[in-house]
Amino acid sequence: MPKSLFGRMILILVGGLLAGQMLSAAIQLVEREKSLSLIIWTQAAQGIAAYIRLLDATPPDQRERAASLLTGAPLQVAMGRKFSGPPIEGSDAADIETLIHGQVGEKRMVKLFSTGEIVPYYWPRNASFAVQTRLQDGEWVSFHYRRKISHIFPNRMLINLVTLLVVLMILSLVAVHWVTRPLNLLARAADELGKNINRPPLPEQGSTEMKRAARAFNTMQTRLLEYLQSRARIHAAMSHDLKTPITRLTLRAELLEDADLKAKFVKDLEEMDNMVTTSLNLMRGIGNGETPRPVDINALLGSIQDDQMEMGGDVAIQGEAKTTFLCKPQALKRALVNLVENAIKYGNKAVISVEEDAEFLRIRVRDNGPGIPEDKLDLVTEPFYRLETSRCRDTGGTGLGLAISKAIAELHGGGLSLVNHPAGGLVTTLTLPRT
Template sequence: MSVRRRLAALKFGLGLEGIRGQIAILVLASIIASHLIIAVVFFVNRPDRPMPSLAEPQQLHALTQLIGRSAAADRPQLIATIAAAFPRLEITTAASPPADAAGSQWPPHEIAELGWRLGPSYRVTALGDGKVVITLPDGAAIGARMPPERRRPPPWGNPWMASLLIGVVSLALLGLWAARTLAAPLSSFAAAAENFSLDSSDAPLPERGPAEIRSLARALNRMRGRITTLIEDRTRMLAAISHDLRTPITRMRLRAEFIEDEHQRTQTLHDLDQMGAMLTAVLTFLRDGATRDAPTLIDLASAMQLIADQFADVGAKVSYQGPEHAMAMARPGDLHRAVTNLVENAVRFGTEVTIRLALTQDRVTIEVEDDGPGIADADKDSVLQPFVRGDDARNMDDSSSFGLGLSIARAIARGHRGELSLHNRTPNGLVARITLPRQ
């Protein structure tokens, strides 16, 4: 590999447009975001800042009850002693507040809780700036300062917990990105390969996403184009050969008319008719395998009833069973030919034929059932191949059968993104089933 190709491969694999480069950017962005969020949580909670004691509300409650139960003459000394022991509470004597006094600095529920703890003989009034006045049972009052009770920080406020949560979120984002960027295009590639057909209605694969995915989509689109071109070239070549062969066949027919022996003239004309019919069957098979007709909304029930009527008009026992109307998207000409081929095959080997139609929310099922000898399980796959005929059709004297009827029907079914399958009927007979998606 040349130096230029190595550099291009290195740029392709490690560039920002590649999968590895985008994963590296996502991981780096997650690490930076994690550190930023952890720093914000640290400065908001400030573990180095002193926290007020969670026991201060209980201390104020106990000390207030102690002062309220003491004698009025001993209260000044007791209040001075308590103020020295608990300076943060700033307990002092105070004048009784008016009955309608009410502060707004403390939440009402905290005032109510302190009053509930002290009992109905005490009255708590908030004056603002963290100060409260508590009226004792005998009418005296004391003042205090108590910071609001500081709640414990939530679990996610811990830096270690925040780091763990950010790591989980980063992994989740990475998984979602991988599912969207990798799984979705790969699923579309698998669906495109499964539903690949030669009709031009299929849109090319979208070339978006990382560089590797875009390169794969371009390669698949080019491959589909090459396959389509190859099939079209083959069809054009065989059509040209068929056209060229018809001219000498016509000349041979003219010369055969001058053969004096009646038996030889008849046999020669029969062989030439068989050659012409074979060329027509081969071209029909190639054309149906690469059809370009656009699907349209049709009444499948009417189409199946029409096929049954056409065979009944020529004396065949063909009947239709199914709904009176059934709308679905299909190629009417191709589907008519596929079902007609199945009915012709069933009439050739059986005496009574039934066409059945069934629809579900997402599937269309067409069955052609006969009472003939059926097909052995070991031969079901082979009879669907081109130019493979049943045991009763191996005589080349029968120019109407070249082993292409079932092959054409299966090619048409696959062109509709469906499938043709063969099933034996009890006690005897065969069921040819076409299953199509109800688009």
């Protein structure tokens, strides 16, 4: 059974049409067989009756010669009891006897024998049977009727049937495509909505049901936009309310005379500010307000490499993208920066490799650090989850970097995966679909 609605509707329609046409053709063939049989038997009965009357009027010593003269396709005539075979029984025998008696009279003895294929539906079918009867003076005469009928499935009927089926299949394909096209548009719109909440509304056209579905989809999009805008306003207020005290504390820390205490206060406040900022960014949804546009991935990676190397980081790039990529550039850069900074922080070096095909763009970042325990690989992308080695003040971290990168990948319809390299180090792969 096809998995798509289009395939299932085509299967049901074409299967139903095919079954209906085959049934109709079978009924027509049965009726045709009956009509042909009746015509053949009527012609045979008329011919036999005419020959019987002619032989009755012929002197006995001339009947053999008359029989040989009368013999010709499709009827053979012979004096005596010849052309015998298995007796014909059932409805076929009754029909033939009735037709012959109707021509030569009820009192005439008639015996019927099968000498060939008289059962319907052979290909081709031969109407072949023998009749033995007595003349008025009691002498036996035999008749062998053999006539070849055209194929049980005439070429014209076959051509008509195939032509009709082809036309109906084409019409079914067009009709089903016309009916399912709005569903495909709705599915595509739902997929695009996850990548771009600001996409144009779905046109409300088509059948009543599709208009209703499109209207409901547009209403849902409007409500989602209102919710996100409301959440953005709340987060903006939270950011102001949270950062204002941090700023005041930072200014007051500058007034401290004890240099060591002052440095500790400033460092703690910077950590708090970073934690608040990253937390709000994650809750706000990175890139939700950004419009996707074609981006030169090579240039984007080059700028990240330059920035990190200016700060003393070791970054190498392998491979390159052949085409531009439709994405939210600031969000994607944020995701890649997080991965590169993690690689430099925990592995001292980041190696970026780029792979692409017709469907996906894959950007891998590998470090040469200790890697991550296998049972923790799925956990480190959860918000605020940190390994024990990252909890000290030297390495810092809020446990949100990988979570943000994962959220950005999913915002683009892709994903983030982590594996330990066999030679050592961690490999993070950002997989992004092209459509």
